[in-house]
Amino acid sequence: MNLRQKQKIGDMFSHIFLIIVSLLTFIPIWWVLLTAFDKRVSLVSTDFIIFPKNPTIDNFMEVLTHPKFLMWLKNSFIFASGTTIFALTLATLSAYAYSRFDFPGKKAGLAAYVIYMMLPTTAALIPQLLIIKFLGIKNSYISLILIWSASNMAFAVWNLKGYFDTIPKSLEEAAMIDGASKFQVFTRIILPLAKPALAITAIFIFTAPWTDYVTSYLFLTDASKYTLAQGLYSWAADFKTVSWGVFCAGSIIMALPLTILYVVFQRYLISGLTAGGTKG
Amino acid sequence: MNIQKAATETSIVVRKTSLLNRIRKNKIAYLYITPALLVVFLISLFPIIYGIGLSFYNMNLYTMGSGTVKFVGLNNYIKALGSLDAEFLIVLLRTFLWTVINVFFHVTLGLIIALVLNRPGLRFKKFYRTIIILPWAVPQFVTALVWKMMYNNQFGFFNLFLKTIGLPPVNWLGNGKIAFISVIITNIWLGFPFMTMVATGALQSISREYYEAAEMDGASFFQKLFSITLPLLKPAMLPATILGTIWTFTNFNVIYLITGGGPNKATEIVSTYQFNVLTRQNAYSLAAAYSVIVSIILIIITLINMKVTKALSQEGVE
Structure with missing residues (x-):
């Protein structure tokens, strides 16, 4: 041979x-x-x-005209995009400070995020419920946006800081010599350069509220705020309410946007995950 | 002597002012990090600490209603781990079994597939790779619900398929042991693509020259595999494996959405068990104690991870 x-x-x-x-x-x-x-x-x-x-395509027509499904879709979209915008803004600001300033307490702050990732988050559920009630924001969009933002913050800060660290400081120094302020450097030089990292972090943050069942189940009692995850779960729990075709059409609508993003950005997402993992 | 003392004093003063100066100089940095810290502290950190405290009380729906919430020390932990037939201990052991089986298949399958995909000159690689990563790309929540349908006794994919090829149907989720195997099958399907992707990435960074040199020396396929490929994959695969271990250990969706922990708690693992104790029994303090125990296990895994990663990076330096 x-x-x-x-x-x-x-x-x-x-x-x-x-x-x-x-x-x-x-x-x-x-x-x-x-x-x-x-x-x-x-x-x-x-x-x-x-x-x-x-x-x-009847099943898709039926699910896209189903009043409940449309409401869940809208709620999930508000929760997920709200969390993404809020958490990403806060995380970007922090990550920039951790990457570019040498301030007392910097190391402690970063280490605190690592320790925070290891703490028993599920033990917090009942106290969180009490806080939400105390603040009088139960069943509001903002309540869950805050909770999902907090739970994604550590990962987002570390991930973005890691990327900011790779941007050479000489770029900023050159801009400063030309008279740009620190804030201008941040918005005009760092942010445009960090677009890929921002996109990846945004996808990760978006995934949590979009697919999380536990948090919305525990915190939402008002049916008009239910999310897609809760809705599809209720359809799957009792397959008599809708046909399997309609359920599957709903699942595809929920899964497709994220699936496409994950396939397109696979390489970056994987390196983001493993980098975050070894640090955490 | 006096001069020395004075010198140290001034140096302390200098250091103090320089610390203050550094704080003052970095005002903007504190402004940037404060919002995130505030949200994390108020919404998450403070409740976690409060929750850990709760695990030493006897808080549940009943004691709250009757105003008999009190400090019970380690009682919840003793209840969880104290006797060998304690329900939680069985669930914990099952979680270890679930983790070991899943991670073993994730890593082995992932590696084998990546090795085949990395065969030089093979066609349609991109096509295969895109199909194979789909289970990773589809949100886990949707996958789990779909597999629940596929396991359906009468109308699910598997039993229809068995019927078509003339085999008797299987009660996929009705029997405790079979249900546990069913959820493991689903989770293996979900988890191996991640390992394939990590291994593929690492394989592509191994220089062809190693293999060419080995081939010149007449090395066999297995010699190349065990003395070049696997050792060079280790730095990427070990952290990914430990990460996979943490994800599998804490996985909630697959079991909760497919079996709910049933039948008869036969597929319950710590994450689902804890959730059921919280939502069905409303035993808040007990659930918090479980959560703390799981956390301690995860911290141990993470510490091992850090040690391994450190050892690996030192290996790389040598």
């Missing part, structure tokens, strides 16, 4: 292996797509199909 034959046989086995893995990976996803895009007469289907028999 010569080298080329050997290479060919090796390639063939590699392809067979990778096709099997890809199939196993893709089956659940294909099944959701199939259920969402196929027209069924009953709530569920009892036959096994590989391709849609009657392709349709």
